[in-house]
Amino acid sequence: MTLDITTLRVAFGAVAITLLVLFYTVAFRQTRSAYSAWWCAAILFFCAGSSLYLFDGTQHQIWANPAANTLSVLGTVSVWAGARTLRAGRPGRLQLAAGPLLTLLASALDSPATNTWSGGAVFLGMMSLAIGLASWELWRLPSSYSRVQAPLATASGVVAVLYLVRCIAFVAGGPDGSVFSTFFDSSITVLVTLVLLVIVSFSAAALSAEQIAADLRMRADRDALTGLLNRAGFLDLAHLHVDRLARTERPGALVLADLDFFKTINDTHGHAAGDSVLRAFARSCSETVRATDLVGRYGGEEFIFLLPGASVSRAEDITRDISLALRVHPAPGGFVMPTVSYGISSIEASGYDLDAAIAAADRALYEAKAGGRDRSVRALGPTHGTLDGSP
Missing domain, CATH: 1.20.1070.10 (Rhodopsin 7-helix transmembrane proteins)
Known part of the structure; x- marks a missing residue:
């Protein structure tokens, strides 16, 4: 044919x-x-x-x-x-x-x-x-x-x-x-x-x-305002990363960050100014952390980081760099960008338990706020006290 x-x-x-x-x-x-x-x-x-x-x-x-x-x-x-x-x-x-x-x-x-x-x-x-x-x-x-x-x-x-x-x-x-x-x-x-x-x-x-x-x-999984992971998206991925760290017994650090006196910016300059600050902080985080790190918006003006393979000391260096990067971001209306307080916990010291690491970082963040803000505080363990450190 x-x-x-x-x-x-x-x-x-x-x-x-x-x-x-x-x-x-x-x-x-x-x-x-x-x-x-x-x-x-x-x-x-x-x-x-x-x-x-x-x-x-x-x-x-x-x-x-x-x-x-x-x-x-x-x-x-x-x-x-x-x-x-x-x-x-x-x-x-x-x-x-x-x-x-x-x-x-x-x-x-x-x-x-x-x-x-x-x-x-x-x-x-x-x-x-x-x-x-x-x-x-x-x-x-x-x-x-x-x-x-x-x-x-x-x-x-x-x-x-x-x-x-x-x-x-x-x-x-x-x-x-x-x-x-x-x-x-x-x-x-x-x-x-x-x-x-x-x-x-x-x-x-x-x-x-x-x-x-x-x-x-x-x-x-993304926060519409900042483009970072939202709380649920961060936690889903963080559990996978922590499980991987536990299998290989590698270190890691978890950081909670809170913008100081953020409500004052909203009350004084309006919510549009507050949104610009949140976006600026998100950019500062993305420009500073590694591609393998996780960054999410935990709620309101609070953010969360998971740094696989990083020590607590390295996490303190990263928080310092993020604060410096935020400081040089131009603010609409000419107001000064807020400072940031950080609570840092060790993943391995928390027994590779993500919830325990978050709870330890949250207590350290409370200590940072109570100690004058604009600083990083390191959690000594999931159930112990904290040790102050400068940002």
Whole structure:
């Protein structure tokens, strides 16, 4: 049975348009993620490229064929760009443009008016390279990133290998060679690519759904004003971190922080000024702590930190740096930023009990307030007294 290439390309275009509409409405409009945007662009480029191939054999082939090759490569480059945004951010403009421009140049210089395979070797090579890079980016994601990254990476890898073998067969025997015409001609490739496009699109939609769920979880765990973890989100993660510290018997420190005389700022300068102070303190914390530390808004003007691997002395240094960073933040209306009091407890001294560590830090914070504020106080243990220390 001979596959009708024109019918297959029309079917490919119809499926691509359907997938584009579904993916845009179901995935992109809900996530607005860079990944979803790149995948929508990829489907659009594939659809446009497949449509232009329908001009082969007509007087428009001279421009339509090179344009179709270029748009198809743009589609695969978009697949790679989308995969890359999941791990390392958007590629540079030169990286995005190099493959399509080389394909356009090779196709335009290879008699496109009479040669339906103008620039074929470059076109097939670029298709294989871009899809292979997309597969590589997906495999490099952490195994826990998504349930569908492996199917996505596998499907992309299959397409990349298909185009690589096609390229080798094309270079070895040309488009009329027995191997290429029997196993890798356009009709067979369009059919295989059509099936894989459907598989990959559903996997991509599943990944977008996971992104939506992750975004909802993040919003549920974050304080809307400061962007830090809220109390529930902090405690959920802190329990996991403390359990990990207990298994490895590593040290850690827990800090409670309270902005001194915060109510006076609200009463004197208004709640907008108070909100700006809370945001400034959150920025000071984020700029000072490590990426592995946890920072959350515990309630009102009170904040909480978990510093895995840090000693109490190191925690005192961190609180000092946070206070210094807050002091230099500009305050709207020209008022002076408030000072901060801290209570610090040791995770291991609390028997790796998070609640006990919080209770010890809370008692130390009370001592800091009672002792004149603008200072750090170190808890000696979960049930013992405290020892003053300067911020």
